[in-house]
Amino acid sequence: MGESVLTAGFGRVDGTLHCDGVPLDALAARVGTPSYVYSAQSIREQYARLSEAFAGAPHRLHYSVKANSSLAILALLRELGAGVDIVSGGELFRALRAGYSGSGIVFSGVGKAEAEIEEALRADVLLINVESEEELRLVNEVAGRMKLRARIALRINPEVTVDTPHPYTRTGEKGMKFGIPHDEAVRVASIALGLGHVLLAGIDMHVGSQIALFGPYEMGLQRLLALLEQMRAAGASDIRYIDIGGGLAVTYDTERPIDVTQFGVRTAAMLAGTGLELIVEPGRFIVGNAGVLLTKVLYRKRSGGKEYVIIDAGMNDLLRPSHYNAYHRIEPVTPVGGRIVADVVGPVCESGDFFALNREIDDVSAGDILAVHSAGAYGFVMASQYNSRPKAAEVMVDGDRFGVVTERESYDDLIKGEHVIPRWSAL
Numbered sequence: 196m197g198e199s200v201l202t203a204g205f206g207r208v209d210g211t212l213h214c215d216g217v218p219l220d221a222l223a224a225r226v227g228t229p230s231y232v233y234s235a236q237s238i239r240e241q242y243a244r245l246s247e248a249f250a251g252a253p254h255r256l257h258y259s260v261k262a263n264s265s266l267a268i269l270a271l272l273r274e275l276g277a278g279v280d281i282v283s284g285g286e287l288f289r290a291l292r293a294g295y296s297g298s299g300i301v302f303s304g305v306g307k308a309e310a311e312i313e314e315a316l317r318a319d320v321l322l323i324n325v326e327s328e329e330e331l332r333l334v335n336e337v338a339g340r341m342k343l344r345a346r347i348a349l350r351i352n353p354e355v356t357v358d359t360p361h362p363y364t365r366t367g368e369k370g371m372k373f374g375i376p377h378d379e380a381v382r383v384a385s386i387a388l389g390l391g392h393v394l395l396a397g398i399d400m401h402v403g404s405q406i407a408l409f410g411p412y413e414m415g416l417q418r419l420l421a422l423l424e425q426m427r428a429a430g431a432s433d434i435r436y437i438d439i440g441g442g443l444a445v446t447y448d449t450e451r452p453i454d455v456t457q458f459g460v461r462t463a464a465m466l467a468g469t470g471l472e473l474i475v476e477p478g479r480f481i482v483g484n485a486g487v488l489l490t491k492v493l494y495r496k497r498s499g500g501k502e503y504v505i506i507d508a509g510m511n512d513l514l515r516p517s518h519y520n521a522y523h524r525i526e527p528v529t530p531v532g533g534r535i536v537a538d539v540v541g542p543v544c545e546s547g548d549f550f551a552l553n554r555e556i557d558d559v560s561a562g563d564i565l566a567v568h569s570a571g572a573y574g575f576v577m578a579s580q581y582n583s584r585p586k587a588a589e590v591m592v593d594g595d596r597f598g599v600v601t602e603r604e605s606y607d608d609l610i611k612g613e614h615v616i617p618r619w620s621a622l
């Protein structure tokens with residue numbers, strides 16, 4: 196039989212892997228592969244866990260759209276009462292399409308373009324999280340032109356040490372590109388107080404992603420609260436939000452899961468008496484384990500004494516194994532018995548196109564459907580068309596029902612916007 200089931204929403208019935216009430220072999224036959232499959236119920240449960248965990252403090256949960264920006268998922272979370280955290284004009288567009296209003300949106304990001312700032316102000320977002328003095332001045336200028344006062348938070352680099360599975364997912368260490376350096380925060384706050392078209396309404400941090408311990412948050416929060424004192428002393432009387440970013444870890448393998456209850460209790464204790472409303476921007480925690488990537492085994496082969504399992508999903512569909520050397524559990528939907536040690540690789544013409552190296556998995560043969568687990572976050576959103584591979588479909592399961600929420604791309608989609616003959620012009 197397959198490996199033990201860790202993923203909420205996914206379990207075996209008579210040996211066959213199901214997403215809630217839907218058997219995944221039959222689903223693959225119906226919608227084709229590769230396809231992402233998400234459990235609506237699992238997303239609801241994770242959201243509820245967070246709401247309960249933070250119940251001890253006035254708080255707002257702003258789902259981080261970058262983790263999975265499918266309209267159906269955004270709409271599901273909106274119904275549950277979530278806000279969103281966005282990082283681009285494109286994500287703003289999606290959030291508005293999914294029915295969010297400006298008051299449910301915070302806008303983060305290290306390099307917001309002027310047009311994006313303008314779009315955010317037009318949508319009247321709750322907060323623009325400003326990451327540099329130059330950005331602050333630009334927001335003020337754009338808001339002035341639009342005859343508005345922009346509500347902003349200062350994203351401060353708390354400069355704490357964080358341990359994440361890969362250096363690429365650390366953001367809150369000294370010298371990183373994100374946020375206002377810690378020792379400049381009070382000066383930038385004073386500048387904000389002197390500008391006529393911004394209202395300094397919050398402070399913000401984000402320490403990294405896939406963080407299982409409270410330590411880095413606690414340290415960062417302490418540093419933010421100390422800065423807040425200084426900012427208030429300097430006249431900042433409108434700061435009412437404290438945004439601690441996202442980053443809460445999920446279980447990919449056998450890691451100890453984050454204790455969200457403890458996280459919520461300790462955060463609430465630290466914020467008691469500050470008069471601040473907490474904002475949390477979780478992405479992965481809500482959707483990470485709510486999705487799998489279904490893929491078909493195309494071939495088996497041996498090369499140089501090694502076993503290869505060649506599947507119809509590639510690094511263009513799920514980049515995390517090749518980009519971060521990330522672990523994703525892989526198992527056949529219907530195991531037939533036996534174990535092998537193999538490299539599970541995709542069809543893309545890159546040696547880095549792998550899902551697992553030298554991994555012990557259930558024995559599989561051509562035609563078998565595999566589930567690549569914990570693919571709900573940073574899966575489809577990081578997909579590309581590299582090797583001219585149309586993007587996969589996305590499917591939502593709710594109980595016994597399923598529905599395609601993103602159609603599989605066609606070959607025509609691959610050439611959308613292209614011109615065989617350039618539309619020449621001269622300047």
Ligand code: LLP
Nearest residue numbers: 259401404405441442443476477478479573
């Ligand atoms: N807020 C900010 C400002 C962020 O930069 C991020 C993630 C989040 C919230 C949400 O973090 P989460 O709760 O999902 O960990 N592609 C990488 C992860 C990059 C995360 C970037 N920022 C991966 O696949 O592991």
